Amino acid sequence: MIVGFIDEYRRVYGVESICRALSAHGVQIAARTYRKARHRPPSARDIADAYLQNALRDLREKPEAMYGRRKLTHYQRRQGHEAAFCTVDRIMGVLGLNGVVRGRKQRTTIPGKDGGRATDKLNRDFTSTAPNLVWVADFTHVSTWTGWA
Template identity: 60%
Template sequence: MRDEGFAVESICRVLREQGVQVAARTYRYWKKAAPATRIVSDAQILNALHDLKGTPESLYGRRKMVAYLRRQGHAVAHCTVDRLMRLAGVNGISRRRMKPRTTVPGPGDRAPDLLNRDFTAEAPNRVWIADFTYVHTASGWVYIAFIVDVYSQRIVGWHAQTSRGVELVRIPLRLALWERDRTQHPVVPGELTHHSDAGSQYTAVKFTENLALQGITPSIGSVGDAYDNALMESINGLYKTECIGSRIFTPQRLESIVDVELATMSWVQWYNTRRLHSTLGMVPPAEYEEAYWAGHARITESPERVAQPI
């Protein structure tokens, strides 16, 4: 037997002279033997990790990467994924602390805090939380407002604009109600609580009147305490890190509000339908909601709602 023009015995003799003790029969056995099971499985996982580069799933850390690979049919252990992610140079993205303050408290009386930091709900359309954040572009600041259903952590409405007027928070409310009607899961008047911080947009008369017309109960946290809207603050942080900071959804340079809207639209779609959430049992919000609706009667007709513009 020869290997690339050299006899195996000669190669092994030279290796032994260099201190590598290997016999010719050892080489021949290795040459004929099938690759080890671990080598094959490692190669499959490394290929899967390589295919994720440049995709939103590449943002996952070790724990979510394990859940993702298992959903794709790979029987992997946490230690294996940890070892192979280090080998492949794959690391989940980490969140940076948000420093600028966006909440400017409104004057006068406001609704009480009905959640008391309890960010749980027994069903969809029972508790919505809302807040807005900001993004800097070459054309100036862009503000993005979100509304999230606490039950599934699904983003049910969002809107971006270049000013912080009350329309910034009114439009996503209208879009969220429309989306729930469109999917035949409308909001029932009297059942939904809308929770936000004490920003002047959420305490404005135009906004609170809209909530009242739709039969939605307002809830507002205290001034200067992020924990009173902690879940929404966390989702804002995810948006700034995964959508804006990672550059997977955005171009290298954000030129205007158009770039922000396109990136936000793509991120929200991924967040709702594909992103794994540890608090939901490692499933996306849309899948978590569908599991709920599958076990409950679907509402096929929207309830009577006051025909007032919002």
């Protein structure tokens, strides 16, 4: 990503000045590192990730596209891809893929009907000059459990 950025602007600004500007903004890269990165062949991980990305993109219109990380990993292994759960999870995140979630989302907190909040009596200042002068309590959780069915 950084190499592509430098490639785009190096003819106008020069590699060294771009690297200096990037270093000033917290992205540490030396001109020598950039030049080596341009001629370095892709790593084995990059190549394996590219194959897996293509395999996941091919599932767009198939029912398997609804699978989550676990099922998709097993499916890819059955198809002959050497894939780890963490790799499939990472690539699904890069591609913006999510598995379908069954059932309803569990709701844990229900807001009050009036929509009002308790007033801030301390103005967010929790310091005290002596013990037992300031007491603070917070009860924000409302249980929805109705007992045993």
